[in-house]
Amino acid sequence: MEVKSERTEYLFPKLIDEACKLKEKFGAGGRFLAGGTDLLLLLDQLNEKPKALIDINRIPELKTFTISDSLVTIGAAVTYNEILENNELCQQLPFLEKAIRSIGGVQVRNMATLVGNIANASPAGDSLPALYVLKAKVCTTDGTNQREIAIEDFILGVRKINLKPNELISHIKFKLPKPAFHGEFEKIGLRKAMAISLVSLALLISLDELKIDEIYIALGSVAPTVVNVGGLDAIIGKPLNQKTIAEIVAIAANNAKPIDDVRGSAEYRRMAITGMVKRSLNKFIDKN
Amino acid sequence: MPTLKMIVNNEPITLEVDALRPLVDVLREDLGLLGTKVGCREGECGACTILLDGKAVNSCLIPAMRAHGCSIVTIEGVGDVDNPHPVQVSITEEGGVQCGYCTPGFVMSAVGLLNKSPNPTEAEVREAISGNLCRCTGYNRIVKGILKSVEK
Amino acid sequence: MKKKGIGFASAWQGSNLHFGHPDVSTVLIELREDQKFYVGVAAADLGQGIPETTALIVSRVLGNLPLDKIVMIDPDTGATPDGGATGASRQTSVTGNAAFNAANNMLDLLKSVSSELLNTSPSEVEFKSAAFFNQDGENVTLSDVIDEAKNIGTSLSVIGSFKAPSTEDLDEKGQGYGVNQFGYATYVAEVEVDTETGEVDVLKISTFVDAGRIIRKIGAEMQVEGGVTMALGHTLTEEFKQENGWPLTDSFTTYLIPSIYDVPPEISAHFVEEEVPFGQLGAKGLAELVLVPVAPAVINAIYDAVGVYVTSLPATPERVLQAIKDQTPDL
Structure with a gap:
């Protein structure tokens, strides 16, 4: 035979x-x-x-990694560890560094790419909440035509992305936030290294005379895609205190649609969001 | 089948492989390099750690052809009983070996770190081996062993 | 908010075969032409270091003979005497005593053969620095003794056995001499608990272990650290889940053994070397004992930190937080 x-x-x-x-x-x-x-x-x-x-690892253009005029460009073949080795980026965005460092072990970070985390479109992709609050743009090409898509419009669902059959993600780009911004990344897993997130959170906030000027929160693992928390406009201009934090917590919890899975219950995820939002904002208060 | 050419432990190798075959299987089954262990086949345990162009990677996650044109170092290229690497000596002296199944992977992760950072801090050592699981030792003696190898 | 807590727990755990199963080990020692002592016992090494421990016992009995003069034969029930199962924390205790007896038998044999050459009685011979001395300070070497053994047709091969005291099955009321040996341990766990996410950090574990006389200290410490780590797994992260009989946690991604960051950088081992009731070696087993106090010590520490008991393991962030919420519904 x-x-x-x-x-x-x-x-x-x-x-x-x-x-x-x-x-x-x-x-x-x-x-x-x-x-x-x-x-x-x-x-x-x-x-x-x-x-x-x-x-695509041997396409030199896809190894592009530049920071120029506050614009960060990261090519599709740039690995996590290559990003972590960039001191400028890590100093500017320690919360992105923390998010990337929480992914896999060193061996995975020596191979895996940031763009791969986007293409994989898992709600538990740990770099994604940080990229959401940084308003990253995903840049695609079919060799002739280029598209530039906001990350939340690019990731459509679990393992579903807005990419045409002949297209390739060439790179992502985002602007470095102004120095007034403070970022946080938090992740809860079932163990402390190499864990898949039960819940993750990225936060970007700036104050103007102790009042909230801008705030962005994204949550991971609480819906089919990372969730950009909407409705935070309501707290702009308010002082950052425990009362405001309680409001932010309520808004964030409203945005989450967690499910039960093998790692944890929807109920716990809701409670954990509360704890993480409080913790990350209190860290910011402590730093001020 | 595609032809894979790579350097393994300083020796040029040419063989026909199924492109999707995990590199760890090629190393163990085709090349007989049994020091690289298979623990989980999902990049979780680090027992299959090798150096690919000097960097520690999980050889279970790598389709064989991904290594085409690359230089690979396995535990056999690091040291053996008669001529051990300082990391192997110190981890053993400090009691960082029990059943030994994870040990080659830890040694490779440590060597990968030392390639990049010859005088690592304890925190760097801990991070470098955070992608390796060990059921026996409790890790701290492995950390001590790696740090001691640098002091020598 | 993060809160710290300290918890204590004590445990006792029987070692050696229980409830009437005879517990025996036999060790072979041969002095061969190369003047090395070949030690054989089919006692499996799972990483606990029984070959090293056995070699050390033989060395000490033979006048602190250098370890490079002792060769451990790979364990094989087809080629070496049976040391019995590696289980019930029994090898150091049972095979250890057998090695002690075998080494003493070897010493007696060598003294007997060398006494002829030294014109003295066996009891007058002293073995030190790999040579045999009479009371006048005259000496003969191992090589001389090997030659003499050939001359007189004596095999320089001995065995030594040890049988732990017989136990019995328990009666209907659960009474009886079921276990011949217990180890004891008290642990102190220090933890930090996040009251709003339920995450637990184990900061430090201090252990105080009575396993009789410690034969090979580094080996005992390694067992303690490894046991604590394994037990931290079932205390905090390892959970076997199934649905309709199918395992859901069927890989290292879902069944989570502790990573390096789950283990405290400091696990200290302190040994309380109490006398043991039988055997001349003085050692008890500790392999399983060292796991036992971890979960209660950590759970008590969590209680000390946040005032609630987690009553099922593992104490995942979810269970810890649920316990806190149940206690204080308004939180």
Whole structure:
């Protein structure tokens, strides 16, 4: 008996254009690979054998990582650890650093990419809440046409993203917040390293004469996508005290639609949001 | 099948592989490098840690062809009983080995750290091995061993 | 808000085979041509270090013989005498005493053979620095003794056995001599609890363990630290969940053993070396004992911090927070 098994091709394009043409050629049978730390597990889970893996790590353009005029640009093949090694970014955005450092172990962070965390579109992607409050833009290309999409419009659901079949995420970009801003990242997992978030939170806040000038909160693992907390306009101009914190807590809790899963109950997630919002805002108060 | 060319422990290797085969299986089954262990196959335990172009990575998560053109170091390339690496000596002396299954992975993570940062702080050592799980030791003796290897 | 607490717990745990199962180990020692002592016992090493412990016992009996003169033969019930199961925290106690007896038998044999060469009686021979001395200070070497053994046709091979005191099955009322040995331990746990998320940080565990005489201190400390870590797993993170008989926690991603950040940087081990009721070695087992006080000490520390008892394990953030909320519904 002859067993014919289709072998997966493994391709190393050198140019974005070339990568997109390959994707077009293989259609749904072609998969991009950057860090690839989720890919083997995912293929196993989906029982899928792609016709081709298109490895984008050797496209120099996708290794772009620049900070210029407060604009941060991070290419699709830039790993977490390459970001953590950038002192300027870590000094400016310690909360993003903390979020990235909470992902996997060193071995995963040496392979996995920030853009991969977006493409993977898991509600528990730990870099995502920070990217939401930073209003990151996801930049895609099909080799000819480029699109620029706000991250919350790019991630549509669990493992669902706004990407056309022949498109590639080339990079993300975001503006560094003004120095007046303070950021926090909090995560609760079931253990203290290499844990998947039960709940995570990113916060960006600025005060003007002790009154809240701007505030952004994003919550992870409490809905099918990361949640940008809406309705915070109501507390702009209020002093940051325990009463206001209670209001913020209520607004944040209203935005969450957590579910029960193997890691924890919806009920706990709601309670934990309260604790995390309070904790992160009180840290900010303590620093002032 | 695609042809994989890589350098493993300073030796050029050429072999035909299934592109999707995890690199750890190629190392263990095709090359007989059994020092690299398989613990979980999901990047959770770090027993399969190797150096890929000098950096510690989980070889269970890497499709074999991802290593094409890369340089790999496994525990066999770090040291052995007759000629151990200082990290191996110190971890053993400090009592950081019990059943030993996780040990090659810890050593590789430590060597990956020392490549980057030859005089690490304790916090850096702890972070470097935070992607490795150990059921026996309680970790602290492994940390002490790695720090001691640097003092030598 | 984060609150700190301290908790104590004490435990006792039987070691060696219980309830009437005979508990025996036998150790073989051979002095071979290369002047090394080959020690064989089929006692499995799971990482607890029984070969190192056995070698150390043999070395001490043989006048602190350098350890490079002792070769441990790999355990194999087909080639070495049976040391029995590695379980019931019994190997150091039972195989340890057997090794002690075997080494003494070897010493007696060597004294007997060397006494002929030294023109004295076996009881007058002293073995030190790998040589045999008579009362006049004359000496012969191991090599001389090996040659003499060949001359007189004596095998330089001995065994030593040890059987722990017989136990009995318990009667209908649960009474009887079911266990021949107990270890004792008291632990102090220091924790920090986040009152609004239920997260628990274990800051420090101090252990005080009575396992009789400690044979190999680093090995005992390693067992304590490892046991504490394993027990912290079932106290805080490890939970086997199932649904309709199917495991939900079937991988390291869902069944969570402690990572380095879940273990306190300081686990101190203090040994209280009380005499043991039997055997000349003086050692008791400690492998399982050292796990036992962890959960109650941590749970008591959580109580000390936030005033609530968590009554099912693991004490996940969810269970801790739920306990706090149940106690203070207005929070």
